[in-house]
Amino acid sequence: MTTQGSSGANKPSDPGGESTPAPAKRREPEVPQAAVALPPEGVALAERLPEALAAHEIEVGAAIDEVVCRVTADHLVDVCRQLKDDPAFGFDYLRLLTVVDYVEQDGEFEVVYHLYSMTHRHKMMVKARLPERRPSISTVTGVWRGADWYEREMHDLFGVVFDGHPNLVPLVLPDDFDGFPGRKSYPLNDYEEW
């Protein structure tokens, strides 16, 4: 599956155009963005975050109805621990941990943590970027034990190393599987049967 934006390889070439100058680059159609509409508790959370996490150079944004907090990989565990332990946030529930492959665009992986607070009933995403060359980040199993299998799965599929994980062995893939099938660079069809 190629994702070249405007490859005209399959289009019939214009007749009699041996040496026509290259056509002016067609402008890419504008991609509409999803509208952001934070609920009231999300707005309150987004206002409090920069102050509370001032020590960690964070960047607060939003995605549709969720607050998004970008942190550097080094600060991630500290931020997570503070978000869990600080009673003002109380994020005691790790909903989802996942990795998104942005290697084609930026040469980076993004680790995404979806958090929820049972006491305050608010939610947020925490994101950290990792370089393609050595994607490694500290484990959050010490903060939420439920991160255990998520991290093992992401290690299987994307090759992201979660430093300090107690047991980072293959979970969903066979022990001797070669490659990281979650990545965009891993072909969907053309690979040898295991």
Next chain:
Amino acid sequence: MTENPTPMVTQLPSPEPGTVDMMVNMGPQHPATHGVFRMELRVDGEQVQDLVPHIGYLHRGSEKLCEYELYSQIITLFDRLDYVSNFNNELVIVTAVEKLMDVSPPPRAELIRIIMCEFNRIASHLLFYGTFAIDMGAITPLLYNFRDREKIQALFESVSGARMMHNYFRVGGVKEDVADDFVSRALALCEELERGIDETDRLLTENEIFLERTSGIGVISGEDALDWGLSGPVLRASGVPYDVRVDEPYSRYEELDFGIPVGSAGDCWDRFYVRILEARESVSIIRQAIALMEPGDTMAKIRRIARPPAGEVYAHCENPRGDMGVYIVSDGGERPYRLKVRPPSFCNLQALRDLTVGHYIADAVVILGTLDIVLGEVDR
């Protein structure tokens, strides 16, 4: 002279006191593991000292596959995740895409979805009661439960054309309206299901053997349950009143009046009984939803091939097994850039070791039964 002959029978050195732990393998073909799940047990006599779960035998790479399919095609892949509650799975993906596109289906379609999902919840719980009883050696409840589940599937067939793998929900509505006799059939079925649930309740809940096998077994506190990321009936049995239908209402659940059964002890019996009560609530939800139904469209006016804007969305719904969610990263194309499922059974299964260590092997089967895993969704 001959020396003393050596005795024919020598005295063996006396064995050291104590016992040696034994490794026992269960699965992936063991019937009590409810699918291709394998666990290694280290046992001292019959007592489980350690447990190592192994999953992945059914890993198909569904999430990667979704990145190569149109949004409408992904719905069929979601059917195959948790293959005993298909409608609930479909609701997760269509809710997520609708949230991303900011469209809402017509009110009638929303109610049809709720009715289907709640029927599916009952069907899934009926399967749980039966298989759970079989895990403990009681064969009878399964026969009754399958009889009732069959009726639900017959209704599903009349609506979607399939008993499982329905592919009935669409982004922006449902495939087609229900038949004219649907309401009368559904209401009649509600009564039969109520009787069926009561029957299971009478057969199992207060049964002395059942109580011996389940109460006080596999206890998990609410705090630990949250730490492990448990959800659904497993979490509520530990006393945490978390239900997505109430905490982050989706579809038209806000208009409906229903209770969230919550346990107190967090043991196997609580996890079973919470599901009995939940099924009764589902019957009540179906009746309310049917009462709200009015004639009208069942499909919003949107593009045939959904093309959501660029952005990220996380949407989740309360499945019979817990909080099932989906995280979609869209780059504005017809296919998602990245799609990740939050699988409730996967999270619930993580806690198995903590729940089981210290109990007997026979209890390990019971504890696994109460987690009610579906491997199609654990492995994806």
